[in-house]
């Protein structure tokens with residue numbers, strides 16, 4: 001197994017720690033300490049015949065997911081979280097099979113506790129002819145136990161009415177909302193990575209770095225370990241190192257690992273472009289609406 005540790009400590013760059021490997025995730029996980037990961041966040045293959053996956057029966061796919069999920073649970077810190085980001089498997093006859101519904105019992109069986117089923121809404125994707133076009137996927141956020149890290153203030157978003165005050169009662173004249181902003185809720189509107197997105201690489205289905213940043217900031221503290229067992233081109237690793245966390249990740253496709261390492265190196269050099277978390281979803285003044 002290849003383990004590459006990228007560190008830099010020059011005045012021109014940022015000090016980061018990213019352990020990225022070209023490896024099968026079960027092999028890679030055998031080399032990681034149990035209970036060490038504060039956050040495991042990933043988007044596994046959906047078994048829909050993408051270039052990096054061999055389409056198998058749904059049962060075989062779920063059995064394989066169960067093995068990987070159970071291995072991940074063994075790595076999880078007692079106050080840690082797992083976020084599994086999935087969409088739909090589309091059967092050969094066109095039937096839509098929502099993967100989160102099928103995967104939920106595996107996490108439940110492993111003793112994890114569901115905290116949110118986050119709906120990630122985006123505007124771009126396939127235009128369907130025989131059903132409504134799919135414009136959301138989900139993130140199942142589970143914790144290992146009853147006590148878990150959650151830093152809401154780190155991910156608050158601007159309130160709709162920032163200066164609004166109570167106008168009667170014992171709190172009259174006081175701000176009615178939190179001055180730090182509001183809870184972002186469980187429906188996240190974030191552009192997906194299509195052709196014009198600044199983060200687009202040759203990977204066919206990256207998730208946006210800003211999506212993972214919100215999870216990293218809400219569920220970990222600086223110095224914590226964040227792992228992605230299906231890391232692709234390293235979007236999770238970038239979100240982690242951007243915020244001073246230690247990134248771990250693996251992928252079986254050498255080219256994706258190469259791109260992930262290159263993106264980390266670009267981040268260290270201060271030249272990696274990612275879409276900022278606070279940018280409006282569509283800004284007509286910016287090229288391509290700010291995507």
Ligand SMILES: C[S@@+](CC[C@H](N)C(=O)[O-])C[C@H]1O[C@@H](n2cnc3c(N)ncnc32)[C@H](O)[C@@H]1O
Pocket residue numbers: 023024025026042043044045046052053203205206207208229230231232233234235236250251252253256
């Ligand atoms: C949906 S993509 C993840 C993309 C990633 N979130 C990103 O932003 O780049 C799933 C990835 O899992 C990888 N993969 C599939 N089977 C794997 C395995 N057994 N071990 C490690 N990676 C695997 C694929 O090569 C693919 O890049």
